[in-house]
Amino acid sequence: MQxxxxxxxxxxxxxxxxxxxxDSSWFVSNYTKKEVYIPMRDGIKLxxxxxxxxxxxxxHPVLMTRTPYSCAPYGDNKFAQIWKSFRFAYVKExxxxxxxxxxxxxxxxxxxxxxxxxxxxxxxxxxxxEASDSFDTIDWLIKNITGNNGRVGVIGTSYPGFYATEAALxxxxxxxxxxxxxxxxxxxxxxxxxxxxxxxAMDGFNFYSSFGKPRPVPVTDYGPGFSSPExxxxxxxxxxxxxxxxxxLIGDSIKFWHEMYKHPTYDDWWKARDARRGLYNDKPAxxxxxxxxxxxxxxGAWNSYKSCEAQSPQTNSRIVMGPWYHGQWSQEGSYLxxxxxxxxxxxxxxxxxxxxxxxxxxxxxxSDKSIEEATVFFTGENIWKTLTxxxxxxxxxxxxxxxxxxxxxxxxxxxxxxxxxTFFEYISDPAHPVPYTEDVHHGRTKEYxxxxxxxxxxxxxxxxxxxxxxxxLTLAGPVIADLVTSISTTDAxxxxxxxxxxxxxxxxxxxxxxxGIAYPMGGYQMLVxxxxxxxxxxxxxxxxxxxxxxxxxxxxxxxxxxxHTFKKGHRMMIQIQSSWFPLADRNPQKFTDIYKANDxxxxxxxxxxxxxxxxxxxxxxxxLK
Amino acid sequence: xxxxxxxxxxxxxxCMNSYAQNKPSGFVKENYKKTDTLITMRDGVKLYTVIYExxxxxxxxxxxIQRTPYSAGPYSDTTYPGRIGTNIALMNxxxxxxxxxxxxxxxxxxxxxxxxPHISVKKSKKDVDESSDTFDTIEWLLKNxxxxxxxAGIYGISYPGFYATASLPxxxxxxxxxxxxxxxxxxxxxxxxxxxxxxxLLDNFNFLNYFGKTRTGPLTDYGSEVFNVRFPDAYAFFLKLxxxxxxxxxxxxxNSSYIWNEYL
Numbered sequence: 001m002q003x004x005x006x007x008x009x010x011x012x013x014x015x016x017x018x019x020x021x022x023d024s025s026w027f028v029s030n031y032t033k034k035e036v037y038i039p040m041r042d043g044i045k046l047x048x049x050x051x052x053x054x055x056x057x058x059x060h061p062v063l064m065t066r067t068p069y070s071c072a073p074y075g076d077n078k079f080a081q082i083w084k085s086f087r088f089a090y091v092k093e094x095x096x097x098x099x100x101x102x103x104x105x106x107x108x109x110x111x112x113x114x115x116x117x118x119x120x121x122x123x124x125x126x127x128x129x130e131a132s133d134s135f136d137t138i139d140w141l142i143k144n145i146t147g148n149n150g151r152v153g154v155i156g157t158s159y160p161g162f163y164a165t166e167a168a169l170x171x172x173x174x175x176x177x178x179x180x181x182x183x184x185x186x187x188x189x190x191x192x193x194x195x196x197x198x199x200x201a202m203d204g205f206n207f208y209s210s211f212g213k214p215r216p217v218p219v220t221d222y223g224p225g226f227s228s229p230e231x232x233x234x235x236x237x238x239x240x241x242x243x244x245x246x247x248x249l250i251g252d253s254i255k256f257w258h259e260m261y262k263h264p265t266y267d268d269w270w271k272a273r274d275a276r277r278g279l280y281n282d283k284p285a286x287x288x289x290x291x292x293x294x295x296x297x298x299x300g301a302w303n304s305y306k307s308c309e310a311q312s313p314q315t316n317s318r319i320v321m322g323p324w325y326h327g328q329w330s331q332e333g334s335y336l337x338x339x340x341x342x343x344x345x346x347x348x349x350x351x352x353x354x355x356x357x358x359x360x361x362x363x364x365x366x367s368d369k370s371i372e373e374a375t376v377f378f379t380g381e382n383i384w385k386t387l388t389x390x391x392x393x394x395x396x397x398x399x400x401x402x403x404x405x406x407x408x409x410x411x412x413x414x415x416x417x418x419x420x421x422t423f424f425e426y427i428s429d430p431a432h433p434v435p436y437t438e439d440v441h442h443g444r445t446k447e448y449x450x451x452x453x454x455x456x457x458x459x460x461x462x463x464x465x466x467x468x469x470x471x472x473l474t475l476a477g478p479v480i481a482d483l484v485t486s487i488s489t490t491d492a493x494x495x496x497x498x499x500x501x502x503x504x505x506x507x508x509x510x511x512x513x514x515x516g517i518a519y520p521m522g523g524y525q526m527l528v529x530x531x532x533x534x535x536x537x538x539x540x541x542x543x544x545x546x547x548x549x550x551x552x553x554x555x556x557x558x559x560x561x562x563x564h565t566f567k568k569g570h571r572m573m574i575q576i577q578s579s580w581f582p583l584a585d586r587n588p589q590k591f592t593d594i595y596k597a598n599d600x601x602x603x604x605x606x607x608x609x610x611x612x613x614x615x616x617x618x619x620x621x622x623x624l625k
Numbered sequence: 626x627x628x629x630x631x632x633x634x635x636x637x638x639x640c641m642n643s644y645a646q647n648k649p650s651g652f653v654k655e656n657y658k659k660t661d662t663l664i665t666m667r668d669g670v671k672l673y674t675v676i677y678e679x680x681x682x683x684x685x686x687x688x689x690i691q692r693t694p695y696s697a698g699p700y701s702d703t704t705y706p707g708r709i710g711t712n713i714a715l716m717n718x719x720x721x722x723x724x725x726x727x728x729x730x731x732x733x734x735x736x737x738x739x740x741x742p743h744i745s746v747k748k749s750k751k752d753v754d755e756s757s758d759t760f761d762t763i764e765w766l767l768k769n770x771x772x773x774x775x776x777a778g779i780y781g782i783s784y785p786g787f788y789a790t791a792s793l794p795x796x797x798x799x800x801x802x803x804x805x806x807x808x809x810x811x812x813x814x815x816x817x818x819x820x821x822x823x824x825x826l827l828d829n830f831n832f833l834n835y836f837g838k839t840r841t842g843p844l845t846d847y848g849s850e851v852f853n854v855r856f857p858d859a860y861a862f863f864l865k866l867x868x869x870x871x872x873x874x875x876x877x878x879x880n881s882s883y884i885w886n887e888y889l
Contacts, residue, residue, distance in 0.1 A: 522857030
């Protein structure tokens, strides 16, 4: 959702500056730019930049992005540097390129509302939402821009991905193809601000302290956000303490931040802001795109696609998931952090999927037959798989149990008895939370989701269990964690991490693109998927319930879908811990409204994870046959 | 620290520096004559010594000595190193450089002792230590190497720093200046092997795998290490290793390193 990713999505690096010079002059001499205010049905005007090809030999389609991050540069004679992106391909195809400041942002009129709720049955012209704004914009464009072919596509990554989803819901007949990419979808359950109700304080704070600034009148620049001299985010957020203190740092004027604090559960206010709510009877062709290692909206990409399949089965909808950080598909795609993918996965996606998709639906060029229902990159074996269904039909869900030696597909043989210990135990101390990464830095790193977890294995408050992989084992789908817990207090968080442990003698070859950092890959503990669950929501996100100290309680939750092959000779590892800081805020480990908690509410908890025969902690793995 | 690798950054730095100073690669050979010789100690043991004398004989020069357990090579009169010593300015200044394999290491005869104890009262010619070996070496040099100015200096970094310190008690009167640098001093209280009695497992396990190999006679190369074990994650390796005595298993030291045996 962060602004930087919007910028880089257009600035795909092309290092040949001569080619860039040629492309930029081609753009300027073959296109004209217009800036217009397009009136919406309620009279509000939205600022829109339109790049129109001079070519009149044929009619051209429209490709639009609606954004809260500005359609800069402003000025009829200032051209966006699309030539730095792979999306310059659309310019070379003479698409009419449109970007629009959404209602209430930058130069558009009106009042901005974050993840604005979709209104299903609009009764008057005063009832507007992002779908109606998209409808009105598309309608105006096809009626007013000469030389258009009557077909419109919408594309957007991150927050603009949310606006792409909403545009699809407009169901304007001219809208033929929509690609929501890493779409912001549900800020309580899985994207950006929360994962399963745990507050993602660091990302939220760093993003929202600038994004959330008030804008009484249209502007071209919002100015900087909160600036901290502290470069160690672990220390900064630990010192900041309870969420209330963080709120006072951010100031009163950042309205949505304080609004979120008033909704500590998955109430109607949050549900109205779930982009899946409107995903019914969706007419345009959909191409959902996301990153397996996207720290912000991995959940949104998987779950928007799934909701579209379930709620709008007749829709022509497809998904592409690559081994990417947020927006990496417009960047170099050969590696992420220390982990390599063996080929430039981004370039493959650009050439084989995205450009053919829009060319087919908007220009009737080529075919869409080569784009399968689901195109998913499987790390570990490093190949793209094209599938007719996601999760694939030939997936068998199998339970993986924990026992005192590690992990096993057989259930335990340890009988519960007074004399036998059948649990692991650790002390979770909010004053010393488990860090989410080993390094010291200010912002959240984009690589953390493939980071080496050896630093965590070394901590006494992380349970680390593993087993040897005898034959290649491919996972394709969601992983369900079913933790059998008992805790000494009334609330706690549970983080489950699925890890691929490389063999001790593992080495990458000397050739192949990488991050340029020499790192010991032998014994590497690659994070494949991690997720957090705020314990009090274990039965319901709407109605949290406390734990009874010392009593057994199941904490069952879903980790976002995995596409990974554990190679023979590797080890599969699971880590269980009760903090993931400062990625997620700390649970005071007392059943309370955490947004109102005081520093003095935070307390240690003893956490037990049980593996006795009668009630054994397990993970349901989606094994591809 | 006496780990060999700690010397390497110094060497690399100096090599880069010399490159920056644009020294021709044949500087040593053009300005120094190299002689490999065996110097006999009072007990009859011969120590392998490499001497670099300035070719320019118009002046007299002081000796600058380094005594080392890490090899005085390159060996043979005709093989020259790229540079001499750890300080390029001294090489340019012109000294008679002397590198010596200490007793029992590489090409020297005799038996090596770990941090050789000093014998304060020597009763016979059989009572030898690093002080007497240094004394005998200086005595031989003064008598046998021409164009010396009657003065000697000794220096060394890490384990060679210990040998610099060890020259001090009963020093030869010609020894005028000594610079022990990062000198190995007390392996129980604060250096290398132990800090206040806590054993420094990681450093010593790796160091003695290389350094702790025994030899049956003089050699230019100790060959492979005591055992061939590589581990990417030291934390995991030593945690799994468990009790210290497990390091003597067949896979590891197997009681074959004199120093390791003594440490344990």
